[in-house]
Amino acid sequence: MKELTLKDMQQVLFDILKDIHAFCIKNDIQYSLAYGTLLGAVRHKGFIPWDDDIDLYMTRPNYERFIKAYKSENGYVMVPPSDSYIAFARVCDTKRTFMKSTLPWFPSSRSKELGLWVDIFPIDGLDDIGTMKKKMPEITAIRRLQLTARRAMPNPSFDLSLKHSIRQILRKIKYCRLDVKKVNKQLIDRCTETPYETAPYCSQFACNTVGESEWYEKRYFEDLIELEFEGEKFLAPKDWDSVLNIIFGSDYMTPPPEDKREQHSLDHNRFFWKDA
Numbered sequence: 001m002k003e004l005t006l007k008d009m010q011q012v013l014f015d016i017l018k019d020i021h022a023f024c025i026k027n028d029i030q031y032s033l034a035y036g037t038l039l040g041a042v043r044h045k046g047f048i049p050w051d052d053d054i055d056l057y058m059t060r061p062n063y064e065r066f067i068k069a070y071k072s073e074n075g076y077v078m079v080p081p082s083d084s085y086i087a088f089a090r091v092c093d094t095k096r097t098f099m100k101s102t103l104p105w106f107p108s109s110r111s112k113e114l115g116l117w118v119d120i121f122p123i124d125g126l127d128d129i130g131t132m133k134k135k136m137p138e139i140t141a142i143r144r145l146q147l148t149a150r151r152a153m154p155n156p157s158f159d160l161s162l163k164h165s166i167r168q169i170l171r172k173i174k175y176c177r178l179d180v181k182k183v184n185k186q187l188i189d190r191c192t193e194t195p196y197e198t199a200p201y202c203s204q205f206a207c208n209t210v211g212e213s214e215w216y217e218k219r220y221f222e223d224l225i226e227l228e229f230e231g232e233k234f235l236a237p238k239d240w241d242s243v244l245n246i247i248f249g250s251d252y253m254t255p256p257p258e259d260k261r262e263q264h265s266l267d268h269n270r271f272f273w274k275d276a
Contacts, residue, residue: 001272004097006263009116009271010047013054014230016091016118019074020056021234029066032057032221033229033236034121034204035247042240043253046230050261054118057204059221060196063089063122079117085146085180087187087206090117100270116271122206123221124191125199132203132215135190139205142187149180210247217242 004012024031033041034055040048058066067089070078079090097115126132191205196218203215220243226233227240237243244252255261 004116004271004273006050006052008273009052012093012097012116013052013118014047015074016076016093016116017054017056017229017234018232019072019076020070020091020118020120023070023072024066024235027065027069029069030059030062030222030224031066031120031235032224033227033234037229038227038236038240039244039248039252041227041229041234041236042244043255045228050263052263056118056120057123057221058120059123059202059218060125060192063120066120079114081184081188082181085149085184087143087146087184087191088122089120091120092117096274097271098274100272101268115274119207121204122191123196123202123216124205125194125196126201126203126215127194127199128201129215131194132201133212135205136208136212139187139190139208142183142190143207146180146183146187149183214246216246 020031023029032038034057036048036051037054037056040046040051067078067080070091072078072091075093075095077092077094079092081087081089093115094113095115099114099116126135187206196202199218201215202218202221208214220237220239223238224235225238227236
C-alpha cells in the first residue's frame with residue numbers, strides 16, 4: 001500500500017472541492033469556505049501548508065437541498081449523517097483512496113469504504129445569545145453520548161488485539177441499549193429546533209469546537225464573495241474578517257509556532273492509494 005503524502009491529500013481534497021463548487025453553482029446552492037479552509041484562503045490563498053482537510057458551511061436550507069440532490073460527475077459520494085453516524089454530511093472519494101483508522105475500535109470494513117472527504121457543516125438558526133449559552137452544554141453532552149455509542153458499535157474482530165477485543169466486548173455490554181442512530185437524531189433535532197429562516201442569528205452546532213462564542217449574524221453566510229484558493233475562485237463570506245475573528249481571534253493572520261503546525265489526520269487516520 002502506498003500512503004498519500006500531504007500534497008497528495010491536498011490535491012484529492014481540492015478535486016472534491018471543485019466538484020462540489022461546480023454542482024452548487026449549477027444548482028444555485030450557496031456554500032462557503034469554513035474554518036481552516038477559509039483561513040487558508042485569506043492568509044495563504046490556498047491550503048494552510050500543513051493542513052490536510054477542507055471544511056465548508058451551508059445554511060440549513062441549502063444544506064438540506066444539497067444532501068438530497070448532490071450527484072458527482074467524477075464519482076464522489078455524499079455520505080449523509082444517517083450513514084456516517086455524525087450530525088453533518090461528507091463528500092467522500094471512494095475510487096482513488098481509502099482510509100485505515102488508527103483507532104482500535106473503528107471497524108476495518110468501514111475504513112475500506114471511505115477515502116478522503118470534505119466536511120459539510122450545516123449552519124442552524126439561533127434565537128439569541130442567552131440561548132447559545134444554554135444550548136451548547138446540552139449539545140456537547142449529546143455529542144459525547146454519540147461518540148460513546150459509535151465506539152460501542154463494531155463487533156470484536158481479529159483486527160484487534162486481545163486487550164482491545166475484550167474492551168470492545170465490555171463496551172457492547174455496557175452500552176447495549178444505546179442506539180447510535182437515535183442519539184444522532186437527537187443531536188440533529190437539537191441543532192435544528194430553531195428554524196433558520198425565522199431566526200435572527202445562527203451557529204454551527206453539529207460539530208462545534210469553538211464553543212459559546214461561535215454565533216453569527218446570518219448575513220455572514222448569505223452575503224458571499226469569491227476568494228482565491230489554490231489558483232481558483234470559491235465562495236466565502238464577504239465579511240470574512242468577522243467570521244475569522246470569531247473562530248480564531250483577532251491575531252488570525254499570524255501563523256502558529258512551528259511546533260504547533262500539525263497535520264490533523266495523523267491523529268486518527270492514514271490514507272492510501274487504492275491502485276498502488
